[in-house]
Amino acid sequence: MENNSNVNRGINHGNICLSGNEISRILEENIILRFENKKLQDETGILAEEIKKFKDNSQKYPFPVANVKDVLEDGRVIVTINFGSEIVVTNRSDKKVQITDKVVLRNDFGTITEILPKSHQISLMNMDEKPDITYADIGGLQEQKRAIKEVVELPLKNPEIFGKVGISPPKGVLLYGPPGTGKTLLAKAVANATNAKFIEVVASELAQKYLGEGSKLVREIFRYAKENAPAIIFIDEIDGIAHSRSGEVEGADREVQRTLTQLLAEMDGFKPLDRVKVIAATNRVDIVDNALLRPGRFDRLIEIPLCDYEGRKEIFEIYLNKMNIRDINIDELSRTENLSGAQIKGICTEAGLNAIRQNRDYVVRDDFANAIEKTESSKMTNKFGIPVVQELYV
Ligand SMILES: Nc1ncnc2c1ncn2[C@@H]1O[C@H](COP(=O)(O)OP(=O)(O)O)[C@@H](O)[C@H]1O
Numbered sequence: 001m002e003n004n005s006n007v008n009r010g011i012n013h014g015n016i017c018l019s020g021n022e023i024s025r026i027l028e029e030n031i032i033l034r035f036e037n038k039k040l041q042d043e044t045g046i047l048a049e050e051i052k053k054f055k056d057n058s059q060k061y062p063f064p065v066a067n068v069k070d071v072l073e074d075g076r077v078i079v080t081i082n083f084g085s086e087i088v089v090t091n092r093s094d095k096k097v098q099i100t101d102k103v104v105l106r107n108d109f110g111t112i113t114e115i116l117p118k119s120h121q122i123s124l125m126n127m128d129e130k131p132d133i134t135y136a137d138i139g140g141l142q143e144q145k146r147a148i149k150e151v152v153e154l155p156l157k158n159p160e161i162f163g164k165v166g167i168s169p170p171k172g173v174l175l176y177g178p179p180g181t182g183k184t185l186l187a188k189a190v191a192n193a194t195n196a197k198f199i200e201v202v203a204s205e206l207a208q209k210y211l212g213e214g215s216k217l218v219r220e221i222f223r224y225a226k227e228n229a230p231a232i233i234f235i236d237e238i239d240g241i242a243h244s245r246s247g248e249v250e251g252a253d254r255e256v257q258r259t260l261t262q263l264l265a266e267m268d269g270f271k272p273l274d275r276v277k278v279i280a281a282t283n284r285v286d287i288v289d290n291a292l293l294r295p296g297r298f299d300r301l302i303e304i305p306l307c308d309y310e311g312r313k314e315i316f317e318i319y320l321n322k323m324n325i326r327d328i329n330i331d332e333l334s335r336t337e338n339l340s341g342a343q344i345k346g347i348c349t350e351a352g353l354n355a356i357r358q359n360r361d362y363v364v365r366d367d368f369a370n371a372i373e374k375t376e377s378s379k380m381t382n383k384f385g386i387p388v389v390q391e392l393y394v
């Protein structure tokens, strides 16, 4: 009875006084808590197992690769995955992503975990920057400037005029002529004048550097251009993938062939008014595959020849304007025949160096005379009679 009355009176624990009912409630709660604790431990175990399974799986399954299409203001990234669908993901890699980067996604497609090195990406140069070359930086080539404005600039700026008149502008233009005459400059000047996205690729690199991927890259480039129209795709050294050959093709050549086939398919695939223009350049129009020149492809050819006297004079003026010169007769300099724009620039640089070698900060007639002599003696032509540019200074 003693015990019982003790329970009824409660146990005095220090200054906490508990009644018998309270004790049984606490005991009950204690049991519940232990039970819940056990349940939680079990659940933790299950979760740990799930995490382990997830980790195993993520190592088992390949990680998806995606292309960055755009970066949102809040830092999230729009990427295109297989079949062209677009998703928004968070960048959890330690680097900033840029448009056209190739990235690795986590298995659940939710986040970017890694940015692939540049060698796995399309070498699209000057993609975001506008080239800073203008028509005024190009000497001579008046007729060529006019032609390219008409077939590239006008349709990009004013496509409706072609619709009204009822004609289709050319999709592609091929610039051909000796090296160093300003083909690349001209393509850049058009891009500058049109506000178009300028996508520059070197064709030979497409087939060589990205062995086995050339045709895929061509597809990517056109997709990117269409999505970012107005755009100009500039394919330099197109003979690198478009040389006509006879007989069976095999090995690496087959890849080159595939790249060309893809290019032709892409050219056929877009409409003249899609606001994508393709400018190609070559020093070797003599070997370019005729398939490239069919209607609807590169149906406009613009020859970029070596300049005449007037052209040379204009080019000399462009470079002499930036130089500190004394007693120079531009007419006399411009009388030197068979010079490309690149060679004229080289002569000016060499003349400047002659002055520096003699501790002068201004350039005189003799400096140019020496430079021209050096250029003349280094002039070479290949077996097609095309001048080979000798870089005087690299
Ligand atoms: N018509 C020109 N006017 C001014 N500079 C020129 C001209 N042509 C060539 N150059 C100079 O030579 C360099 C090479 O020219 P580029 O346009 O790359 O030649 P291409 O593409 O025809 O081989 C240019 O960066 C420029 O400095």
Ligand SMILES: [Mg+2]
Binding pocket: 180, 183, 184, 236, 281
């Ligand atoms: Mg060039």
